Amino acid sequence: MSIIFIALGVPSQYNPPMRQVILVLLGLSVVLNAGQLALQILEHQRHPSTIAFHSLGDKFKGLETVFSHVRAVGYYTDKNIDEPLVVAQFEQAQYLLAPTVLDLNHTDYAWVIFDCTSPQEAFNKIKELGLQPLKMNNFGIILAFNPQAHRLKP
Amino acid sequence: MMYLFALAVAVALGYCTLRLIVAGRLSFYLSLFLGAALGLGIIGQIIFYLQLLGNNFNHFLPPLVSLFLLVVLFWLNKSLKIQSHKNSNGLSLLVLILLSVPLWLEANYYPLGGWDAWSCWNLKAKFIYLAEDHWKDIFTPILWRSNIHYPLGLPTINVWFWHWSGVSQSVPMLNAVVLALLTAGVLLLGLQELKVSQWISIVVTLSVFTLAFGNTLSISQYSDILFSLYLLAALVCYLLSRDLKDNRLLILTAVFTGLLSFTKNEGLAASVILTLLVLSQQLHRPWAFISALIAVALPTIIFILWMVPPNETFINGLATISKPSTFLRLQYVLVYPWFEFISLKWNGLWILAVVGLMLAGGQAMKKPLNIIGLFVALYLAVLMAYYQINTFFEIGWWMSMTFNRIVFALMPTVFLWLALSLFRKDA
Numbered sequence: 001m002s003i004i005f006i007a008l009g010v011p012s013q014y015n016p017p018m019r020q021v022i023l024v025l026l027g028l029s030v031v032l033n034a035g036q037l038a039l040q041i042l043e044h045q046r047h048p049s050t051i052a053f054h055s056l057g058d059k060f061k062g063l064e065t066v067f068s069h070v071r072a073v074g075y076y077t078d079k080n081i082d083e084p085l086v087v088a089q090f091e092q093a094q095y096l097l098a099p100t101v102l103d104l105n106h107t108d109y110a111w112v113i114f115d116c117t118s119p120q121e122a123f124n125k126i127k128e129l130g131l132q133p134l135k136m137n138n139f140g141i142i143l144a145f146n147p148q149a150h151r152l153k154p
Numbered sequence: 155m156m157y158l159f160a161l162a163v164a165v166a167l168g169y170c171t172l173r174l175i176v177a178g179r180l181s182f183y184l185s186l187f188l189g190a191a192l193g194l195g196i197i198g199q200i201i202f203y204l205q206l207l208g209n210n211f212n213h214f215l216p217p218l219v220s221l222f223l224l225v226v227l228f229w230l231n232k233s234l235k236i237q238s239h240k241n242s243n244g245l246s247l248l249v250l251i252l253l254s255v256p257l258w259l260e261a262n263y264y265p266l267g268g269w270d271a272w273s274c275w276n277l278k279a280k281f282i283y284l285a286e287d288h289w290k291d292i293f294t295p296i297l298w299r300s301n302i303h304y305p306l307g308l309p310t311i312n313v314w315f316w317h318w319s320g321v322s323q324s325v326p327m328l329n330a331v332v333l334a335l336l337t338a339g340v341l342l343l344g345l346q347e348l349k350v351s352q353w354i355s356i357v358v359t360l361s362v363f364t365l366a367f368g369n370t371l372s373i374s375q376y377s378d379i380l381f382s383l384y385l386l387a388a389l390v391c392y393l394l395s396r397d398l399k400d401n402r403l404l405i406l407t408a409v410f411t412g413l414l415s416f417t418k419n420e421g422l423a424a425s426v427i428l429t430l431l432v433l434s435q436q437l438h439r440p441w442a443f444i445s446a447l448i449a450v451a452l453p454t455i456i457f458i459l460w461m462v463p464p465n466e467t468f469i470n471g472l473a474t475i476s477k478p479s480t481f482l483r484l485q486y487v488l489v490y491p492w493f494e495f496i497s498l499k500w501n502g503l504w505i506l507a508v509v510g511l512m513l514a515g516g517q518a519m520k521k522p523l524n525i526i527g528l529f530v531a532l533y534l535a536v537l538m539a540y541y542q543i544n545t546f547f548e549i550g551w552w553m554s555m556t557f558n559r560i561v562f563a564l565m566p567t568v569f570l571w572l573a574l575s576l577f578r579k580d581a
Contacts, residue, residue: 099288
């Protein structure tokens with residue numbers, strides 16, 4: 001053991017056994033950590049698309065060009081916003097569309113995004129609010145226009 | 155390519171500034187790593203000040219001001235006589251290059267980073283860079299989920315790189331890797347400068363930076379790694395200032411403490427605690443330290459006094475009956491950390507650190523090393539008090555989401571303390 005410590009540069013007067021044990025344990029932790037890290041990386045390389053919440057913002061792609069000079073828009077959802085998946089989708093939409101501010105469940109803006117449990121629910125709500133649906137994408141996200149919008153800034 | 159240019163400007167700015175402060179006192183590579191950390195902070199502050207003055211991201215001024223400053227620094231450095239240090243850091247540099255591989259691979263796996271990356275840090279950067287004169291919309295209460303009261307250190311750094319390479323997710327991704335490598339480099343080279351052998355420094359650094367969970371948090375694009383870097387840099391400089399009996403290094407401690415305050419709200423708490431501890435240990439001529447600290451912490455002071463919106467996620471549990479701060483909550487707050495420290499995701503490293511520090515005994519609590527222990531204890535106490543008082547969030551969920559990041563950011567500093575207590579050549 002002493003030979004190892006001399007090789008590691010630990011002065012001979014300063015290597016009581018317990019300190020040697022700590023150093024050995026640190027060395028072992030490097031081996032354990034590195035092994036685990038390698039396995040984690042291999043797993044991630046094999047299954048690159050398994051990350052939770054990582055492509056939710058894609059559903060809103062294209063809207064950033066529509067909102068390029070719009071300061072704030074409404075975002076309506078009838079889903080439970082306390083669900084992690086729902087709030088993650090909202091926040092990723094916010095990130096994708098920034099610097100346009102998305103006002104959750106407020107519809108008195110010129111533009112309102114609808115992300116509902118079904119397109120029918122969304123269209124019912126749009127009709128109820130007196131908005132005009134403009135476009136729906138493959139993910140069921142609907143963009144509507146509010147002809148009576150009076151609140152254009154947050 | 156433009157990313158590398160932007161990084162080179164930041165590193166050169168920091169390195170030249172560092173040389174002006176502590177000419178020739180530190181080895182070249184440690185100066186380079188500390189200089190890079192400092193340079194990123196300087197760049198962030200330039201962006202912040204220009205944003206304040208112009209109320210808009212000006213595409214012309216940040217490069218102009220930075221390059222002008224760089225020319226001035228080069229000119230000032232020309233007259234400095236620098237002692238050359240003969241160091242054989244080849245192996246240490248090889249270790250850092252090897253560490254960059256897992257960081258890079260995992261960063262590519264999480265291109266968007268963790269939740270707070272898209273919800274908070276990179277969102278702020280997008281507002282600063284893209285929102286023109288309504289960039290302060292980032293502080294609107296509508297965005298309360300995005301920690302609107304957090305300072306702008308990391309976002310302003312990301313904005314600098316976006317300015318050169320365009321808005322892309324690769325920038326925060328690369329910055330996370332760079333910040334993690336700088337932290338590892340400061341730990342590794344700082345230990346050697348503080349008289350721990352190269353091999354032991356490598357073992358200690360690898361034990362922290364090969365941890366799979368730590369690797370994931372490092373590349374999450376959160377400000378925790380920036381916090382970790384500046385805290386470590388401040389403490390390395392402080393210990394070196396005591397070791398080399400050189401007060402210029404104390405100025406550098408103040409600089410990194412100031413930068414720490416602009417990383418996140420916890421960074422502000424940490425910088426206050428660190429300042430009080432440094433001043434309590436170093437009462438002789440404190441004005442240079444305090445002046446440097448105030449100068450560098452000026453963005454934080456401006457942010458707190460004139461910009462920060464009310465924290466929408468704060469309920470004072472001591473002053474409300476609807477969501478009071480209960481004894482049950484206190485029990486949870488006091489018990490949870492112990493379960494975190496023994497959690498399997500840390501592979502026993504915290505247990506090892508505690509056992510090692512207990513073995514070191516008096517050595518760990520001797521001045522000036524005891525500053526780390528006192529800092530960790532006070533910092534955790536402040537955070538525990540905040541968890542107890544702020545009852546906005548359900549405590550179980552809140553601590554499970556955030557406490558692991560807090561202890562991750564402390565890890566390099568605690569292992570610096572451990573290694574210096576046990577393995578310093580002249581201990």
